[in-house]
Amino acid sequence: MPPNILARESSEVDWCETNYLHSEYVAEYYNTVSNVVFFVAGPLMMYLLHPYACKRTLAVHLVWTMFTLVGLFSAYYHMTLSYLGQMLDELSILWVIALGYSVWFPRPYFPEFIKNRNQFGTAIFIIATISTALSFAKPVINAYVLNCITFHILYIMVKEIRKCTVQEIRNLAFLAFVLWVVAISCWLSDRLFCSFWRTINFSYLHSIWHILICITVLYSNTLFAYFDAVYEIPECQPQVHYWPSNSVYIGFPYLAITKSMPKKNC
Numbered sequence: 001m002p003p004n005i006l007a008r009e010s011s012e013v014d015w016c017e018t019n020y021l022h023s024e025y026v027a028e029y030y031n032t033v034s035n036v037v038f039f040v041a042g043p044l045m046m047y048l049l050h051p052y053a054c055k056r057t058l059a060v061h062l063v064w065t066m067f068t069l070v071g072l073f074s075a076y077y078h079m080t081l082s083y084l085g086q087m088l089d090e091l092s093i094l095w096v097i098a099l100g101y102s103v104w105f106p107r108p109y110f111p112e113f114i115k116n117r118n119q120f121g122t123a124i125f126i127i128a129t130i131s132t133a134l135s136f137a138k139p140v141i142n143a144y145v146l147n148c149i150t151f152h153i154l155y156i157m158v159k160e161i162r163k164c165t166v167q168e169i170r171n172l173a174f175l176a177f178v179l180w181v182v183a184i185s186c187w188l189s190d191r192l193f194c195s196f197w198r199t200i201n202f203s204y205l206h207s208i209w210h211i212l213i214c215i216t217v218l219y220s221n222t223l224f225a226y227f228d229a230v231y232e233i234p235e236c237q238p239q240v241h242y243w244p245s246n247s248v249y250i251g252f253p254y255l256a257i258t259k260s261m262p263k264k265n266c
């Protein structure tokens with residue numbers, strides 16, 4: 001751990017964007033402001049998903065609150081490039097994934113010794129707590145480990161999509177996958193080929209990653225909310241809708257409850 005965890009540039013990781021080029025206060029200007037997408041998307045998803053959260057569990061709102069915090073910590077990290085910023089950014093991602101798993105991980109894939117979702121949530125909490133402690137051992141590998149979790153998410157998504165016959169849902173999954181491939185290519189390219197991007201004066205791939213991964217997560221979380229609702233509250237006839245326009249290309253995807261039943265949580 002560095003002596004002053006708040007010190008500017010005390011993080012071991014420095015992204016390709018040139019530091020203090022556009023402002024004397026903000027280390028990586030575009031990498032900082034691009035996090036605005038999380039501040040907009042998080043609260044909006046809480047609003048759009050409120051009817052679903054009421055039927056299913058209010059913990060859905062916790063996922064989107066944590067998602068908004070990821071944007072806040074990520075902005076702080078790129079603004080300062082401090083060790084504290086890096087750890088807050090990475091640990092908030094770890095915990096939003098843990099919350100996502102606790103709420104949406106499909107019941108049929110629970111390990112045999114897990115009897116219900118509460119037990120599953122407890123197991124995830126224990127794993128996330130241990131991972132939090134381990135993340136201080138070698139912080140430089142944390143981001144790679146976090147990206148590897150995506151392969152497990154993809155594996156579960158493929159298993160669910162194979163069972164799904166609704167073409168609109170299959171298209172949404174395909175779109176999420178393509179977006180993720182482009183996003184992770186930007187992330188890796190920024191890390192591995194920075195000298196090339198600097199020679200052509202284009203060191204903004206990490207900002208593009210922020211925007212693309214935010215959209216990918218909106219799509220993938222909506223898909224998992226859909227799979228979950230089909231298992232857990234099929235009587236509500238869940239459907240994926242888009243806001244403000246009901247089109248996959250110009251709207252935010254969200255899970256709508258199309259059949260009103262007596263309210264459960266609200």
Ligand SMILES: CCCCCCCC/C=C\CCCCCCCC(=O)N[C@@H](CO)[C@H](O)/C=C/CCCCCCCCCCCCC
Nearest residue numbers: 074096097100101104105143146147150176177180217220
């Ligand atoms: C049953 C499964 C439920 C899955 C729930 C998944 C919930 C994920 C929610 C949010 C993740 C947001 C990640 C945004 C990161 C933004 C900050 C950032 O860029 N940080 C970087 C440093 O600035 C850091 O290096 C990034 C590390 C890697 C993060 C990996 C995120 C994985 C996101 C999983 C996306 C699902 C993809 C599905 C593919 C179709």
Ligand SMILES: [Ca+2]
Nearest residue numbers: 015016017019
């Ligand atoms: Ca930099």
Ligand SMILES: [Zn+2]
Nearest residue numbers: 031074206210
């Ligand atoms: Zn970032």
